[in-house]
């Protein structure tokens with residue numbers, strides 16, 4: 001990937017650019033698995049947390065590709081350390097190594113030319129933590145709800161999300177999937193931000209992990225409409241694209257790999273994501289994986305603090 005090795009381009013931009021390429025080619029794995037009809041579902045236990053061969057193979061592929069170009073990164077992936085791209089069970093799913101000419105055809109050539117602040121320009125590889133969710137929305141994936149599925153690659157530095165890449169392998173926009181990136185304070189690409197309508201509060205929440213406490217929290221907000229959908233990435237896109245005003249999950253269950261990339265994209269378009277009490281998540285490598293304070297995300301233009309206040313004024317949520 002000659003252009004990505006150029007020392008003229010800051011590491012941060014080379015990493016974001018490479019991540020968009022890798023996420024995009026990982027989408028072919030999910031599509032191949034669906035075509036084969038063999039999902040090889042494993043129950044990871046603890047409620048509703050299935051894993052398929054697509055989760056394993058995408059994780060292995062993304063980790064291998066990132067490590068090839070950026071060996072000093074810390075990568076924390078949902079499916080753990082044990083999956084390897086050399087595994088004969090899914091060798092057939094791993095995309096062939098692209099030739100240099102293909103790699104030079106960047107999806108977002110503009111990324112390498114972005115003007116970035118000094119604090120991003122000075123980022124060192126060894127200080128970056130990648131939070132990887134190879135397949136988000138796996139429950140929906142196993143039931144054929146393919147539009148809810150995304151691959152999420154969050155890039156964190158100093159405990160905060162500095163960039164996020166979201167790939168929809170089964171986007172209705174394109175048969176090759178859709179890739180989106182966001183860099184807070186700098187820009188975003190691959191989608192268009194649309195402000196949601198105001199006055200009629202539309203709340204999006206889980207479709208497959210609900211419980212009475214989640215329903216009670218939504219009730220506090222007196223929604224005009226509730227949209228139940230799968231995947232943290234998918235629901236964050238609802239906020240980016242004007243479908244919903246807020247995304248609420250008043251429960252434990254979400255992990256840092258579910259939120260890092262969506263949070264970066266949402267911030268890049270002017271939205272906000274915190275736990276239910278308005279506290280920011282921390283994405284250092286030694287942090288707890290769980291987002292045990294639940295999730296509150298608001299679309300651009302929404303008053304995030306208003307939502308926090310409703311929860312503080314309501315019955316204690318006790319997640």
Ligand SMILES: Nc1ncnc2c1ncn2[C@@H]1O[C@H](COP(=O)(O)O)[C@@H](O)[C@H]1OP(=O)(O)O
Pocket residue numbers: 046047048049050078133135136137138139205206207208209210229230231232252253254255258
């Ligand atoms: N109780 C849970 N256990 C494991 N993962 C969960 C749980 N609740 C939510 N998640 C993860 O958060 C995502 C968003 O939740 P939901 O789809 O219910 O809104 C899920 O797709 C799932 O990610 P994944 O599919 O990557 O395991």
Ligand SMILES: [Mg+2]
Pocket residue numbers: 049050051078138
């Ligand atoms: Mg999972």
Ligand SMILES: [Mg+2]
Pocket residue numbers: 133135136137232257258
């Ligand atoms: Mg997930």
Ligand SMILES: [Mg+2]
Pocket residue numbers: 055078133134135136137138
């Ligand atoms: Mg996942």
